[in-house]
Amino acid sequence: MPQAATATILTILETKFSAIVEQWLGTQVKEGVKRSDLFSDSESRAQNAELLKAFAKGVRAGVTDDDFDLADPAWEDLRAVLADVTKERVSRGVTPTEMATFVLALKVPLFAQLQKTLPDNPSSLIFDVLMVTRLVDAFAIYTNEVFIAEREQIIERQREEMLELSTPVVELWDRVLTLPLIGTLDSARAQEVMENLLETILQRQAEVVILDITGVSTVDTQVAQHLLRAAAAVRLMGAECIISGISPMIAQTMVQLGIDVGTVSTRSSIRTALADALGKVGYTIQKNRDH
Amino acid sequence: MSGIAAIHLVENALLVSIQDDVSDVEIIDLQDALSRRIAEENVRGVVLDISALEIVDTFVGRVIAQLAGISRLLDAETYVVGMRPAVAVTLVELGLYLPETRTALSLTHALSQLRRG
Incomplete structure (x- = not known):
């Protein structure tokens, strides 16, 4: 049986159901948050009715001694509806x-x-x-949590996708691999790049690897360190590493920073690096006489 | 020497495959045995197959580096072959770049490089 304190609220929810839904919609319009550009009238109405039904169910079972806990199983329906509504709205761009x-x-x-x-x-x-204030405030807080969790999920997914996308190891020819690096090279990415590269060397039995840094905007001591470590690991695996795409600007910076590349081959463009790599595995590029 | 397979003479190189459970004592014994065999048989190269090694510590890393130094003094090249990606990463992180050793993807690669001289 419902507690006396919530009896009135429950009665209102049950008897004035459609009136509340309509008024709620009216308030949303007044506050300017109805977003009729994103949701049709019937859609909003259905959403609101569903929420209100779950609300009534929660009040009936989930409030004891004027107290409630939204994490309680009695509020499960409401939580589910709120989460659904929030996710739906996040994906449509609601703030x-x-x-x-x-x-x-x-x-x-x-x-x-x-x-x-x-x-x-x-x-x-x-x-x-x-x-009512306490209940509705709790719903709003819960909604916000769902909202943030949803956003975080999107960010996390995009981060992973970016990490995946940014380290494609390409097989240029038999036993020749290239890894075009783009953007910034921090420790986490450098690690990912290195592991990915070494695994691919093993799989393809590659003999030459071209690390192309044309798309890397700046090379500081740390980035250079990462590159040289990758080159050293490649050599330990038994393959050869060529670093290509070193612009005049980057060459100057590297010398000014006192970076010693040691025995690692460096080339200014991927074009010369490719010719070099093909030469190492026994191919030559020849011009067709007819052209 | 249970952890270490025998030293085989393949063409003009000594082939040793190092097992995963190699102990510090065994690898020192190996260094000793290899040094003697290189001198006795006058080989051109030594091929260390470490594809079974999943973990390398500084000690094993240093012994491998030393072996390269020893064989160079005895006029033979040391090839380390079949290094696993994880091992390569670890060695680089430990700062062991093994500059004196030559590396190859596999035994076949090492032997063909030895043939070419």
């Missing part, structure tokens, strides 16, 4: 403010209904208003 306002707008119709039901009982009215 966190709009999302929170959307949930908080539920207070307006509920307060109005409470006032109508309890006009002569101010103490009960205040008590119920407080209860």
Whole structure:
């Protein structure tokens, strides 16, 4: 049986259901968060009704002694609906403010209904208003959490994709691999690049590897260190490493920084590096006489 | 010498395959035995197959580096073949670049390089 304190709220939710849904929609329009550009009228209405149904169910089972815990199994439906609605809205580009306002707008119709039901009982009215406030605030906080979690998931996925995309080892010819490096080379990426490269050398039995740094904007001592370590590891595996795409600018910087490349071959362009690499595995590039 | 397979003479090179469970004592014994065989048989090269090694510490790394130095003094080239990616990364991280050793992808590669001189 519902507690006396939430009885009024529950009655309102059950008897004035469609009125609350309509009023809620009205408040959303007034607050400017309805986003009719993203959701159709019927869609919004269905979403709101579903949320409200789950809300009523939660109030019926999840509030004891004027207290509630949104993590309780009784609130499972509501949590699920809130999460669904939030995810749906995140993917359509709704801002966190709009999302929170959307949930908080539920207070307006509920307060109005409470006032109508309890006009002569101010103490009960205040008590119920407080209860509704606590409930709706908890929903808003939960929504925000889901919102942030969803965003973080997107960021994490993109980060992984970027890491994957940025280290493609390409087989140029039999036993010749190239790794075009683009962007910045921090420790995490350097590690990933190196592991990926060494694995591919093993798989393809590659003899020459061209590390192309045309797309690397700046080379400082740390980046150079990463490159030279990769080259050293490649040599230990029994393959040869050529670093290509060293621009005049980068060559100057490297000398000014006192970076010693040791026995690692360096070339200015991938073009010369490729000719070199093919030569090492026994091929020559020949011009066709007909052209 | 349970952890180390015998030293084989292949063409004009000595081939040794180092096992995963090699102990410090065994690898020192190997260094000694190899040094003698290089001098006795007057070989051109030594091929160390370490494809079974999954872990390399500084000690094993140093012994491999020393072996290269020893064989160079005895006029033979040392080839380290079949190094695993993880081992290569570890050695580089330990700062053991093995500058004196030659490396090859496999025994076949090492032997063909030895033939070419």
